[in-house]
Amino acid sequence: MRSHPMTQPTPSRDACPCGRGPDYPACCGRFSGTATPAPDAESLMRSRYSAFVRGDAAHLLATWHASTRPATLELESGVKWLGLEVRAHRAIDADHAEVEFVARSRLAGRASRLHERSRFVREGGQWYYVDGDLFTKDRA
Numbered sequence: 001m002r003s004h005p006m007t008q009p010t011p012s013r014d015a016c017p018c019g020r021g022p023d024y025p026a027c028c029g030r031f032s033g034t035a036t037p038a039p040d041a042e043s044l045m046r047s048r049y050s051a052f053v054r055g056d057a058a059h060l061l062a063t064w065h066a067s068t069r070p071a072t073l074e075l076e077s078g079v080k081w082l083g084l085e086v087r088a089h090r091a092i093d094a095d096h097a098e099v100e101f102v103a104r105s106r107l108a109g110r111a112s113r114l115h116e117r118s119r120f121v122r123e124g125g126q127w128y129y130v131d132g133d134l135f136t137k138d139r140a
């Protein structure tokens with residue numbers, strides 16, 4: 001199964017923050033924490049974006065690979081996340097994948113655009129975020 005990058009329609013009030021929907025409980029909410037593993041790296045990446053939107057630091061830490069995970073995580077307050085666009089999902093092998101995405105946000109009236117290629121690894125049936133490369137030439 002593979003999903004295609006697409007332009008996101010204007011989300012409805014109840015739409016999942018990641019834009020895939022239909023709503024948070026039926027989308028990324030299923031993978032919050034590690035009780036139900038995300039089936040692929042893209043789903044995990046989307047659930048992590050939704051965790052940023054919802055301020056769910058516990059989910060971010062639970063799905064961060066032990067080799068790169070910070071001891072604690074303080075989410076910047078005041079950031080307004082505006083949307084996620086998944087550009088590419090590349091399976092390297094059964095347990096390694098890369099997801100390229102653009103996440104837009106606004107902080108204190110300033111728009112910013114995070115364009116990153118993230119690396120994920122699967123261990124014990126669970127996908128984890130490892131690290132990522134930023135596309136720094138992008139402008140908001």
Ligand SMILES: [Zn+2]
Nearest residue numbers: 016018027028
């Ligand atoms: Zn979602």
